[in-house]
Amino acid sequence: MQPRALIVDDEAPAREELRYLLQEIGPVVGDRLVQVVGEATNGEEALVLLRSLGYDLVLLDIRMPGLSGLEVARELATLPHRPQVIFTTAYPDHAVDAFDLAAADYLVKPFDAGRLRRAVERALSAGGERAGGEGAEPSQPSAEPARAAAGRVPTRSPESAELVRIPVQHDGRTVLVARDAIVYAAASRGYSALKLADETVLVSFSLNELERRLQGHFFRVHRSYLVNLRHVRELVPDFRGSLVLVMNDRQRSRVEVSRRHARELRQRLGI
Missing domain, CATH: 2.40.50.1020 (LytTr DNA-binding domain)
Structure with missing residues (x-):
C-alpha cells in the first residue's frame, strides 16, 4: 500500500511546492510512492481530515491562523492511527518543541528534494517507533560527503x-x-x-x-x-x-x- 500524505500549510504556493518535491523524490522506502491525498489550509481543517482518514504522513506548517502546527501535533496523540509528522516551516525557533512532540523531522524552508527525501524515508522507516531509549542519543541523518568532510576538523x-x-x-x-x-x-x-x-x-x-x-x-x-x-x-x-x-x-x-x-x-x- 502506498503511504498517504496530508499537506497542511496556509499558503497555496507552499502546498504546491511540497506536492512538486514529493513527486521529484520518487519512490522511497520499499519502492513506495508517497500519495498526497489531502491538503488543509489551517489546523482545524487538518484535524477534520486526520480524523476521517488514516494518513501515514503529515507535512505540517507551524505558524498558521487558528491552531498552530504544534497544537495539531499534540492532538494527533488521540488518534487511533497516529501519522508520522514532518514539520515544514520558515522558522527554526520551534524545533525543540517539535521534537518534544516526537516529530520525525523538522525542515526549515527553503529545502530541496534531497532533504525532503531523507525526512520522508526517516518518517516512513520509523513506523511509529521512536529511536533510542532514555539517555540515548537520537539517530542522526545520513550526512552528505561534504558534511562528513566538514565534520573532520x-x-x-x-x-x-x-x-x-x-x-x-x-x-x-x-x-x-x-x-x-x-x-x-x-x-x-x-x-x-x-x-x-x-x-x-x-x-x-x-x-x-x-x-x-x-x-x-x-x-x-x-x-x-x-x-x-x-x-x-x-x-x-x-x-x-x-x-x-x-x-x-x-x-x-x-x-x-x-x-x-x-x-x-x-x-x-x-x-
Missing part, C-alpha cells in the same frame, strides 16, 4: 579555536554563534540543540560533529550532552549517586553527567 591551536563559529539559520539569515556563547549542546532527533544564555537554537550538526568542531573547554558529559565547562555553575549529586551540572544560563539549566564521564569531569574541573 583537525585539532586546533587555542588561538584558532577561539575563532570557531557555529552557523545557525534564523529568519532566512545565517547567524554565526560564537563558541563561548554556547552553554551546552544537546542531541535532538537528526539535529543538535544549542543552549545559549537566553534561548535555544537548532543546528544541523550532530553532537559528534560539534564535539570535533568545538574542542577545547567543551566536554562530553553524556552521550546526549556536550557542555562548555566555562559555563558550569554547580555540581550537584543526584539521588542515584551520579552528578548533575547546574549551568549559568538564565534558566539555570541542569545537565545529567553519565557515571562513566563523572571522574574525568572532576579531573578537568580540578576537583
Whole structure:
C-alpha cells in the first residue's frame, strides 16, 4: 500500500511546492510512492481530515491562523492511527518543541528534494517507533560527503579555536554563534540543540560533529550532552549517586553527567 500524505500549510504556493518535491523524490522506502491525498489550509481543517482518514504522513506548517502546527501535533496523540509528522516551516525557533512532540523531522524552508527525501524515508522507516531509549542519543541523518568532510576538523591551536563559529539559520539569515556563547549542546532527533544564555537554537550538526568542531573547554558529559565547562555553575549529586551540572544560563539549566564521564569531569574541573 502506498503511504498517504496530508499537506497542511496556509499558503497555496507552499502546498504546491511540497506536492512538486514529493513527486521529484520518487519512490522511497520499499519502492513506495508517497500519495498526497489531502491538503488543509489551517489546523482545524487538518484535524477534520486526520480524523476521517488514516494518513501515514503529515507535512505540517507551524505558524498558521487558528491552531498552530504544534497544537495539531499534540492532538494527533488521540488518534487511533497516529501519522508520522514532518514539520515544514520558515522558522527554526520551534524545533525543540517539535521534537518534544516526537516529530520525525523538522525542515526549515527553503529545502530541496534531497532533504525532503531523507525526512520522508526517516518518517516512513520509523513506523511509529521512536529511536533510542532514555539517555540515548537520537539517530542522526545520513550526512552528505561534504558534511562528513566538514565534520573532520583537525585539532586546533587555542588561538584558532577561539575563532570557531557555529552557523545557525534564523529568519532566512545565517547567524554565526560564537563558541563561548554556547552553554551546552544537546542531541535532538537528526539535529543538535544549542543552549545559549537566553534561548535555544537548532543546528544541523550532530553532537559528534560539534564535539570535533568545538574542542577545547567543551566536554562530553553524556552521550546526549556536550557542555562548555566555562559555563558550569554547580555540581550537584543526584539521588542515584551520579552528578548533575547546574549551568549559568538564565534558566539555570541542569545537565545529567553519565557515571562513566563523572571522574574525568572532576579531573578537568580540578576537583
